[in-house]
Amino acid sequence: MTDLPVNFKDIRDAAVAIAGAVARTPATAAPALSELTGIDICLKLETLHRTGSFKERGALTKLLTLKARERSAGVVAMSAGNHAQGVAYHAQRLGIPATIVMPEGTPFIKIDRTEAFGAKVVLKGDSLSAAREAADALARDEGLVFVHPYDDPAIIAGSS
Helix, strand or coil: CCCCCCCHHHHHHHHHHHECCECCCCEEECHHHHHHHCCCCEEECHHHCCCCCCHHHHHHHHHHCCCHHHHHHCEEEECCCHHHHHHHHHHHHHCCCEEEEECCCCCHHHHHHHHHCCCEEEECCCCHHHHHHHHHHHHHHHCCEECCCCCCHHHHHHHC
16 A cells, blocks of 8 residues: 555644635535435535635645745646636735636636636646646746645645
8 A cells, every 4th residue: 555645634734724714615415316326425515615616725725835935936837727716816815926827728717717816827738738838837937836736745635
């Protein structure tokens, strides 16, 4: 068995760090789904977050790990929507400049919401892979911190 990048303590620490800055989303019974499947099912109402997604928990957790120099330099992320909005929203709250690279085919509503949360949006490429390459280049060339949407221990701990 391989070691996970985070453990229970990391998840608890993340929950403490973001407490009060994100909604505590409830879980509610889903009787129709439970009846359909024959098991008890509850739904976690993550759409109640300000950005409409659990992704903001991981984004905030990551942003809170940045040193003052990294915060002033700013962050860059690649995303087609939920991670973009989570990073943009909390970066704006914390006074951190944020650039989000999105594929050129990203729906306008996702672009508009990300910009409304204060991020600079760069449309680049026809896929998330191409957007990732552009985000990596911006991080390297402009000294920005790359905020990966899922492959980062702070993101994982905050999202868990």
